[in-house]
Amino acid sequence: MIPPNSYLYEMIRSELSWVVGDDHVQTGDSDKLGHSIDYYWVPEVWHDRGQKLPPPDFVVYPASAREVSEILKIANTHNIPVVPWGGGSGSQGGALPIYGGIVMDMKRMNKVLNIDPISMTATAETGINTQHLEWAIEKAGYSTMHFPASIACATLGGFIANRGTGVLSTKYGKIEDMVMTLEVVTPAGEIINTLPVPRHASGPDLTQLFLGSEGTLGVVTKATIKIHPIPESRKFHAFLFKTMHDAMGAGAKIMTSRLRPCVIRLYDELETARLIKRVLGIDKQGAYLVFGFDGPAKNVDLELEQACAICREKEHEDLGTEMGQAWWDHRYKFFYPPYMFHLPQAFGTLDTVATFANIEKVYWAMKNTIRENFPQAAFIGHFSHWYEWGCMLYARFIIEEPPKDPREAVALYNKIWDMAIRAAIKEGGVINEHHGVGLKLGRIMKELYGPAFKVLEDIKKVLDPNNIMNPGKMGFRAKGI
Amino acid sequence: MHIDKHQDVIAACRFCFMCRHLDPIGNVTFQEADTPRGRALILDKVRMDNENLKNNDFIATVYRSALSGANRYHCVSHYDEVGLVLAARKDIVEAGLVPEKVKALAEKLSGATFTVKGKGDVLYYGEHAKLYSGCKTLSGGDPGKALETLGFAGESQKVFDKFKKAVAASRCKTLIVAEPSAYDFLKDKLDGIKVVHCSECLLSAKLKAGRARKAFYLESDFLKNYDGNLASPRQLLAQCGYKLVPFGTNSEESYSVGEGAVVFDELNPELCEKLCRRVCELADNLKNDLFITPSRYVKATLTKYNPQIRIVTLEEAVAQRKDQ
Numbered sequence A: 001m002i003p004p005n006s007y008l009y010e011m012i013r014s015e016l017s018w019v020v021g022d023d024h025v026q027t028g029d030s031d032k033l034g035h036s037i038d039y040y041w042v043p044e045v046w047h048d049r050g051q052k053l054p055p056p057d058f059v060v061y062p063a064s065a066r067e068v069s070e071i072l073k074i075a076n077t078h079n080i081p082v083v084p085w086g087g088g089s090g091s092q093g094g095a096l097p098i099y100g101g102i103v104m105d106m107k108r109m110n111k112v113l114n115i116d117p118i119s120m121t122a123t124a125e126t127g128i129n130t131q132h133l134e135w136a137i138e139k140a141g142y143s144t145m146h147f148p149a150s151i152a153c154a155t156l157g158g159f160i161a162n163r164g165t166g167v168l169s170t171k172y173g174k175i176e177d178m179v180m181t182l183e184v185v186t187p188a189g190e191i192i193n194t195l196p197v198p199r200h201a202s203g204p205d206l207t208q209l210f211l212g213s214e215g216t217l218g219v220v221t222k223a224t225i226k227i228h229p230i231p232e233s234r235k236f237h238a239f240l241f242k243t244m245h246d247a248m249g250a251g252a253k254i255m256t257s258r259l260r261p262c263v264i265r266l267y268d269e270l271e272t273a274r275l276i277k278r279v280l281g282i283d284k285q286g287a288y289l290v291f292g293f294d295g296p297a298k299n300v301d302l303e304l305e306q307a308c309a310i311c312r313e314k315e316h317e318d319l320g321t322e323m324g325q326a327w328w329d330h331r332y333k334f335f336y337p338p339y340m341f342h343l344p345q346a347f348g349t350l351d352t353v354a355t356f357a358n359i360e361k362v363y364w365a366m367k368n369t370i371r372e373n374f375p376q377a378a379f380i381g382h383f384s385h386w387y388e389w390g391c392m393l394y395a396r397f398i399i400e401e402p403p404k405d406p407r408e409a410v411a412l413y414n415k416i417w418d419m420a421i422r423a424a425i426k427e428g429g430v431i432n433e434h435h436g437v438g439l440k441l442g443r444i445m446k447e448l449y450g451p452a453f454k455v456l457e458d459i460k461k462v463l464d465p466n467n468i469m470n471p472g473k474m475g476f477r478a479k480g481i
Numbered sequence B: 001m002h003i004d005k006h007q008d009v010i011a012a013c014r015f016c017f018m019c020r021h022l023d024p025i026g027n028v029t030f031q032e033a034d035t036p037r038g039r040a041l042i043l044d045k046v047r048m049d050n051e052n053l054k055n056n057d058f059i060a061t062v063y064r065s066a067l068s069g070a071n072r073y074h075c076v077s078h079y080d081e082v083g084l085v086l087a088a089r090k091d092i093v094e095a096g097l098v099p100e101k102v103k104a105l106a107e108k109l110s111g112a113t114f115t116v117k118g119k120g121d122v123l124y125y126g127e128h129a130k131l132y133s134g135c136k137t138l139s140g141g142d143p144g145k146a147l148e149t150l151g152f153a154g155e156s157q158k159v160f161d162k163f164k165k166a167v168a169a170s171r172c173k174t175l176i177v178a179e180p181s182a183y184d185f186l187k188d189k190l191d192g193i194k195v196v197h198c199s200e201c202l203l204s205a206k207l208k209a210g211r212a213r214k215a216f217y218l219e220s221d222f223l224k225n226y227d228g229n230l231a232s233p234r235q236l237l238a239q240c241g242y243k244l245v246p247f248g249t250n251s252e253e254s255y256s257v258g259e260g261a262v263v264f265d266e267l268n269p270e271l272c273e274k275l276c277r278r279v280c281e282l283a284d285n286l287k288n289d290l291f292i293t294p295s296r297y298v299k300a301t302l303t304k305y306n307p308q309i310r311i312v313t314l315e316e317a318v319a320q321r322k323d324q
Helices: A007-020 A029-034 A041-048 A065-078 A130-139 A156-162 A206-210 A244-256 A269-280 A297-311 A320-329 A356-373 A406-426 A442-463 B002-013 B036-048 B050-054 B056-064 B070-074 B081-094 B100-110 B145-150 B153-170 B180-186 B198-204 B221-226 B232-239 B269-282 B296-305 B314-323
Strands: A058-060 A082-085 A102-105 A112-116 A121-125 A179-185 A191-193 A219-226 A233-241 A263-267 A287-295 A316-319 A346-355 A377-386 A390-399 B114-117 B122-125 B135-140 B174-177 B194-197 B213-217 B242-245 B290-293 B310-313
Touching: A007 A058, A007 A065, A029 B036, A029 B056, A041 A346, A041 A406, A065 A082, A065 A102, A065 A179, A065 A191, A065 A219, A112 A130, A121 A130, A130 A156, A156 A219, A179 A206, A233 A244, A233 A297, A233 A320, A244 A263, A244 A287, A244 A297, A244 A356, A244 A377, A244 A390, A263 A269, A269 A287, A269 A320, A269 A377, A287 A297, A287 A320, A297 A316, A316 A320, A346 A356, A346 A377, A346 A406, A356 A377, A356 A390, A356 A406, A390 A406, A406 A442, B002 B036, B002 B081, B036 B050, B036 B056, B036 B081, B050 B056, B056 B081, B070 B081, B070 B221, B081 B145, B100 B145, B100 B153, B114 B153, B135 B153, B145 B153, B145 B180, B174 B180, B174 B198, B180 B194, B180 B221, B194 B198, B198 B232, B198 B314, B213 B232, B232 B242, B232 B314, B269 B296, B290 B296, B290 B314, B296 B310, B310 B314
Parallel strands: A058 A102, A082 A102, B122 B135, B122 B174, B174 B194, B213 B242, B213 B290, B290 B310
Antiparallel strands: A112 A121, A121 A219, A179 A191, A179 A219, A233 A287, A233 A316, A263 A287, A263 A377, A346 A390, A377 A390, B114 B135
């Protein structure tokens, strides 16, 4: 942190304002507070208990890649950290200015630059709110098909930085499948573009290097993504299975038989009892499975019927299309207050991904770890992004009354994460599927990658020798180390 | 403190991002502070330690809010973040911390007087008396809504008392109100008086449809987001032959350029200009398209910052049809 009444502070502030203008360098308490807390539980509880949060020294709003470049050059000169900020709705603490410095809020870079109906792509600045992007694309008659719960909260750049995903990922892919090409400002301030198409044999894929780099390797300023026609039909169907295992078998068979649902969601028995009941009003015992298909109406009907036939092979209750459609209609409701978990509860999403062969083992390893070591915590889970080879486990732990003392609460929280994630990794799970690493899970990256992590560390050192870009995140070294 | 009555809103909004895309101010300043989450966070700090109310940056943020109801309308639980900001403004006023420009504006608004003219059983409060034959007209300034939004509850009540006295003197039992902010303020406040929005009254007159004409209807923040999406303005325009086309990219954003804060342009002209610019950028063809708004405030501000815009009020749109 730079003392605000020091001449160095004013020197840096004025240099920044020469680049973006006085109005776009914020140093007031209101905006600093808003940039000190993201969607990570730890800063939330820290704020709730009246503790001081590390604020940024400056919040800077660039309007172009050139301005981003100039800001990074200033940061290199003064050797101060830069933390890119999109919507601030990440759950991993990835955008927190833990060492002060500059928060580079990207939201002024919010233009849709081009919609190409021939190639079915759209190019936009990365500070655009993804709901605004979707609305603009829809007005042109297409869709991004990117419908995450955080669609209204996050920016395109936030999804790129964290390899985010949306509800329809099973058919349309995660953000890394949607992106064609990127414009990136490197930590040294050079503006580069990755190759214009995502399929090539011209060496390793630079686009994929920056996807998921969480602002540690540069600032992504522009992206071209795929867009899609609005499907003629989209239908859903829901089943209730006696056990999660049976439901998993049905879901996996739908995928391995190579049907192409746009979405599958499976809720374990406890989450069905808690959340499905509360949000959708379905008060039944068992594991709720919902899936959907979209595209030409005839194809949708045919694939939906085949998927239903797979489900009917096991003991089930057919909840029909209505209860499937209800889930789609209320898919974001889970994340609004008071439906979303909230303080004073302690809660965390143990996002893990694994193959079908391992995913249930991962589920039980995490569940048993929490049950045996933290009897005060409940464990619920749903499986929310499905691929040809496996799926993602959106497991959550909830403690109704965590310790009052914020230090004790954070220590307990950290311990749960540590033990649960390590148990998942042991069973072949990967942290994580779409939330990113951030501050929360950085310490586990070396263990997850093994010796391969040094490759990532070396890339970071070459691109960012002064370690200005989001230091202390994603397992990379902290500032000053 | 008044904000203490809104602790549920603080608790719900302080860590919630779900409506941030709809905050009109956040969408032009891009600041985290200018979202329901940002404001709830700073008011949470005030709740924890009342001394934080003296923070000038916090006060400025509270008065930057456009008090749009779009976020509350969008929220599945309809948490009243606007109510929280209004409570904070009352706290600021009562603590004597109100910024000078707000104070000056409040003094000006406090001087409102009201007069009744004409003959009739129904009282009309607006600018287009010609549309309503056989009505008395009530004229004067804002009936107290503007002062209420600035946090001056006592002064708002005094102005409203003057308004109420004028209504009582008219002996009318029905009051037709044109400006949506005034309608929102008055609709449940006058015992024994039926308060109707002008669109409801004109709709019942069953006007003849003119030649079909395309127009963009800019929703009123009050009529849509505060008063439950009043259907009568759209029905009235359809009855008059206007073919309404959706504006912008979506139906959720408020394009009413600070209408919710009633005197927003006087308070924050630079921000208001940005709001107007955003509306104009979203227009398909600003010079040729016709815009209709129920609010004189919206018409005045959009015209002030974009003189080329072709915009009429709801009543003017109806009058044009009647004249055909």
